[in-house]
Amino acid sequence: xxxxxxxxxxxxxxxxxxxxxxxxxxxxxxxxxxxxxxxxxxxxxxxxxxxxxxxxxxxxxxxxxxxxxxxxxxxxxxxxxxxxxxxxxxxxxxxxxxxxxxxxxxxxxxxxxxxxxxxxxxxxxxxxxxxxxxxxxxxxxxxxxxxxxxxxxxxxxxxxxxxxxxxxxxxxxxxxxxxxxxxxxxxxxxxxxxxxxxxxxxxxxxxxxxxxxxxxxxxxxxxxxxxxxxxxxxxxxxxxxxxxxxxxxxxxxxxxxxxxxxxxxxxxxxxxxxxxxxxxxxxxxxxxxxxxxxxxxxxxxxxxxxxxxxxxxxxxxxxxxxxxxxxxxxxxxxxxxxxxxxxxxxxxxxxxxxxxxxxxxxxxxxxxxxxxxxxxxxxxxxxxxxxxxxxxxxxxxxxxxxxxxxxxxxxxxxxxxxxxxxxxxxxxxxxxxxxxxxxxxxxxxxxxxxxxxxxxxxxxxxxxxxxxxxxxxxxxxxxxxxxxxxxxxxxxxxxxxxxxxxxxxxxxx
Amino acid sequence: xxxxxxxxxxxxxxxxxxxxxxxxxxxxxxxxxxxxxxxxxxxxxxxxxxxxxxxxxxxxxxxxxxxxxxxxxxxxxxxxxxxxxxxxxxxxxxxxxxxxxxxxxxxxxxxxxxxxxxxxxxxxxxxxxxxxxxxxxxxxxxxxxxxxxxxxxxxxxxxxxxxxxxxxxxxxxxxxxxxxxxxxxxxxxxxxxxxxxxxxxxxxxxxxxxxxxxxxxxxxxxxxxxxxxxxxxxxxxxxxxxxxxxxxxxxxxxxxxxxxxxxxxxxxxxxxxxxxxxxxxxxxxxxxxxxxxxxxxxxxxxxxxxxxxxxxxxxxxxxxxxxxxxxxxxxxxxxxxxxxxxxxxxxxxxxxxxxxxxxxxxxxxxxxxxxxxxxxxxxxxxxxx
Numbered sequence: 001x002x003x004x005x006x007x008x009x010x011x012x013x014x015x016x017x018x019x020x021x022x023x024x025x026x027x028x029x030x031x032x033x034x035x036x037x038x039x040x041x042x043x044x045x046x047x048x049x050x051x052x053x054x055x056x057x058x059x060x061x062x063x064x065x066x067x068x069x070x071x072x073x074x075x076x077x078x079x080x081x082x083x084x085x086x087x088x089x090x091x092x093x094x095x096x097x098x099x100x101x102x103x104x105x106x107x108x109x110x111x112x113x114x115x116x117x118x119x120x121x122x123x124x125x126x127x128x129x130x131x132x133x134x135x136x137x138x139x140x141x142x143x144x145x146x147x148x149x150x151x152x153x154x155x156x157x158x159x160x161x162x163x164x165x166x167x168x169x170x171x172x173x174x175x176x177x178x179x180x181x182x183x184x185x186x187x188x189x190x191x192x193x194x195x196x197x198x199x200x201x202x203x204x205x206x207x208x209x210x211x212x213x214x215x216x217x218x219x220x221x222x223x224x225x226x227x228x229x230x231x232x233x234x235x236x237x238x239x240x241x242x243x244x245x246x247x248x249x250x251x252x253x254x255x256x257x258x259x260x261x262x263x264x265x266x267x268x269x270x271x272x273x274x275x276x277x278x279x280x281x282x283x284x285x286x287x288x289x290x291x292x293x294x295x296x297x298x299x300x301x302x303x304x305x306x307x308x309x310x311x312x313x314x315x316x317x318x319x320x321x322x323x324x325x326x327x328x329x330x331x332x333x334x335x336x337x338x339x340x341x342x343x344x345x346x347x348x349x350x351x352x353x354x355x356x357x358x359x360x361x362x363x364x365x366x367x368x369x370x371x372x373x374x375x376x377x378x379x380x381x382x383x384x385x386x387x388x389x390x391x392x393x394x395x396x397x398x399x400x401x402x403x404x405x406x407x408x409x410x411x412x413x414x415x416x417x418x419x420x421x422x423x424x425x426x427x428x429x430x431x432x433x434x435x436x437x438x439x440x441x442x443x444x445x446x447x448x449x450x451x452x453x454x455x456x457x458x459x460x461x462x463x464x465x466x467x468x469x470x471x472x473x474x475x476x477x478x479x480x481x482x483x484x485x486x487x488x489x490x491x492x493x494x495x496x497x498x499x500x501x502x503x504x505x506x507x508x509x
Numbered sequence: 510x511x512x513x514x515x516x517x518x519x520x521x522x523x524x525x526x527x528x529x530x531x532x533x534x535x536x537x538x539x540x541x542x543x544x545x546x547x548x549x550x551x552x553x554x555x556x557x558x559x560x561x562x563x564x565x566x567x568x569x570x571x572x573x574x575x576x577x578x579x580x581x582x583x584x585x586x587x588x589x590x591x592x593x594x595x596x597x598x599x600x601x602x603x604x605x606x607x608x609x610x611x612x613x614x615x616x617x618x619x620x621x622x623x624x625x626x627x628x629x630x631x632x633x634x635x636x637x638x639x640x641x642x643x644x645x646x647x648x649x650x651x652x653x654x655x656x657x658x659x660x661x662x663x664x665x666x667x668x669x670x671x672x673x674x675x676x677x678x679x680x681x682x683x684x685x686x687x688x689x690x691x692x693x694x695x696x697x698x699x700x701x702x703x704x705x706x707x708x709x710x711x712x713x714x715x716x717x718x719x720x721x722x723x724x725x726x727x728x729x730x731x732x733x734x735x736x737x738x739x740x741x742x743x744x745x746x747x748x749x750x751x752x753x754x755x756x757x758x759x760x761x762x763x764x765x766x767x768x769x770x771x772x773x774x775x776x777x778x779x780x781x782x783x784x785x786x787x788x789x790x791x792x793x794x795x796x797x798x799x800x801x802x803x804x805x806x807x808x809x810x811x812x813x814x815x816x817x818x819x820x821x822x823x824x825x826x827x828x829x830x831x832x833x834x835x836x837x838x839x840x841x842x843x844x845x846x847x848x849x850x851x852x853x854x855x856x857x858x859x860x861x862x863x864x865x866x867x868x869x870x871x872x873x874x875x876x877x878x879x880x881x882x883x884x885x886x887x888x889x890x891x892x893x894x
Contacts, residue, residue: 019873311759330764331761332764348756353753353754355749355753366743367743375743376741376742376743
């Protein structure tokens with residue numbers, strides 16, 4: 001494509017290698033001024049690497065960058081900011097106990113004479129920005145007191161405050177509620193109208209369809225072309241991203257629920273600070289049924305799962321597996337009651353990353369005689385057992401049983417956890433954010449496995465912050481708000497708007 | 510080139526690079542101080558492995574630090590920093606002395622009893638530190654440093670009590686001779702033995718002039734057992750899992766608190782064993798008044814880190830360490846080089862082992878240089894053609 005000032009950003013022939021690994025191989029990107037340009041790709045495809053090059057965090061090995069038709073060399077984030085590029089990372093970089101204004105000016109402080117901080121003038125400048133783009137943000141509120149959606153707006157304000165004309169948003173909707181996503185998309189349109197250019201990195205097809213003008217696709221470091229979003233479809237984008245046709249709809253037959261296997265009665269759980277996060281929650285999960293918990297992060301989901309798995313003690317209430325009470329016993333006891341859990345944070349709870357794959361796949365079962373008699377652990381048996389799982393669950397690279405777990409990609413790490421938990425043949429399977437950070441292909445696999453387990457007769461509790469996932473996979477949808485279940489629906493009897501309202505604490509049943 | 514890259518990626522490379530750096534820094538300091546580094550290093554090597562007697566002494570002196578090194582390495586692999594090896598070692602010597610002085614049994618019973626008493630003392634102290642961490646979350650570094658001092662003064666207290674104090678000395682009574690673990694202690698000073706040894710100068714050097722004892726064999730056995738425990742048993746697997754990711758271990762039903770106590774208990778037992786073996790194996794076979802901590806525990810830290818916290822690796826590492834200390838004394842006697850320079854050298858080696866990424870970085874640098882060269886070679890071969 002020709003270099004022209006019609007484009008805010010042009011990156012031509014970008015290549016980046018890390019040792020022997022080619023992260024980007026001759027990738028092109030042409031972003032029109034005043035447009036929303038999406039970069040779509042699976043995890044590890046190289047989309048974040050490409051943006052890190054644009055933001056000066058990495059230097060490309062080959063290729064050129066043009067900004068507004070002028071060749072630019074960006075060697076550091078400072079340089080990028082000077083060129084009017086701002087980046088909002090997936091994980092916010094805000095100081096919790098500073099105010100919104102303090103966070104926005106941090107690193108670019110407004111100073112009066114003798115370098116003394118002029119907070120009044122700083123606040124005024126922030127207010128100007130807030131009003132110009134219709135951001136609904138209180139400049140004096142502390143970050144810890146405002147919602148995640150607002151924190152994201154603070155991040156965007158931070159970039160605008162530094163004079164950004166081109167905004168890079170890395171997975172901006174990952175942590176937002178449906179309503180907050182709507183608000184973000186509105187803000188994006190306002191910013192475009194105000195003359196800004198936006199690049200969003202995402203693997204969510206729906207949001208691309210709703211917000212972006214053009215979409216560039218990267219697959220395994222290779223540029224797969226740019227499409228005009230208006231002339232494309234979700235299925236088309238997914239196929240281009242993965243390189244094969246993907247089933248976006250979850251295929252499943254109606255559930256045939258049996259007896260209640262997991263039952264939670266009047267459960268109250270306090271967090272470390274003594275604040276009640278789960279407040280008298282009731283929930284039943286029957287065998288052969290998937291119950292999905294919809295809710296915004298921080299409404300007691302973590303504490304609920306932690307209480308069931310016995311990582312924390314409950315204040316009151318009962319948790320029954322079958323007919324036995326399991327609250328306030330031990331994680332081992334819960335496992336012995338055939339309750340398997342796919343944890344939300346696989347690096348923290350699910351895996352011992354520096355250990356071998358084979359050591360991780362037996363993490364809950366290493367004491368069984370299957371893996372060695374008496375005190376000895378038989379590594380040959382570990383390896384052959386794991387090599388079976390690797391084949392059955394298509395964990396890549398093939399034959400990785402003696403590799404370190406940290407060497408596997410996120411999707412394959414998750415597959416290893418699922419392989420481990422499912423091979424436990426659980427009566428109850430708790431899946432907490434099972435597709436977090438996974439790409440379309442891997443998500444399809446996870447959902448299929450959950451449904452297969454359901455059909456085998458397991459009771460499945462799915463807890464997810466992705467509303468689409470809960471709506472697509474669950475047979476019964478329960479909404480959690482403020483530590484209580486505020487609504488229970490059979491699949492198909494409720495729409496996104498209704499759920500979104502309940503999740504945000506609006507209305508009652 | 511390939512071989513170098515491959516070698517640098519192995520864990521042992523970090524240790525060797527660190528040792529080289531230690532020698533290099535020491536060479537510079539020696540040169541600045543006006544000593545010829547090559548002559549000094551020559552004397553150092555001769556002073557540590559030049560004669561059978563030297564070699565024997567290096568092995569004897571390696572015994573306690575091999576054990577404390579294994580103890581520290583073991584704890585480290587399970588996520589704990591046992592800086593209290595010193596205190597556990599001292600308690601080992603105290604318990605061994607008390608039992609060895611008060612109980613008098615025939616050798617085959619006395620020796621295991623004395624040694625077990627020392628190991629048990631260390632184990633209890635270690636378990637106590639582990640318990641405080643598991644139950645109350647008190648960091649093991651704080652409690653174990655405190656315990657180091659408590660144990661030092663406990664030692665002085667025991668030496669001073671009427672029951673144990675040997676009159677007109679600053680030591681306690683030595684343990685009964687049936688508890689000694691030297692090799693052939695009576696025979697080698699008997700007439701018959703001396704006669705035989707005069708005819709065999711090599712054996713004379715090794716046996717008569719030193720306290721050659723069974724300790725090192727025990728220590729090597731412990732190192733091997735700990736290596737197997739960590740890498741081949743269910744317990745070792747659990748302990749490592751707790752050390753590498755406490756949360757995931759807890760999640761998968763492993764008792765994290767129990768693991769912490771178990772680990773500190775084992776680590777303490779090994780340190781206590783080191784203390785007991787020094788009592789049974791080396792004159793004066795008792796505890797003495799301590800003005801400062803003896804450093805067996807702290808040297809164990811250095812041994813463990815040079816070994817990259819591998820239990821087996823502690824065997825060569827403790828021998829090296831012991832050779833440096835012992836050879837350093839010769840250097841001071843022969844050349845007048847202050848032994849502090851040897852200490853600086855040891856410190857430098859430990860300092861560089863604390864930067865474990867050095868060797869992999871060098872290998873990555875070589876690889877990058879080569880790949881750059883390769884990408885430019887097509888042109889040069891074209892020219893040649």
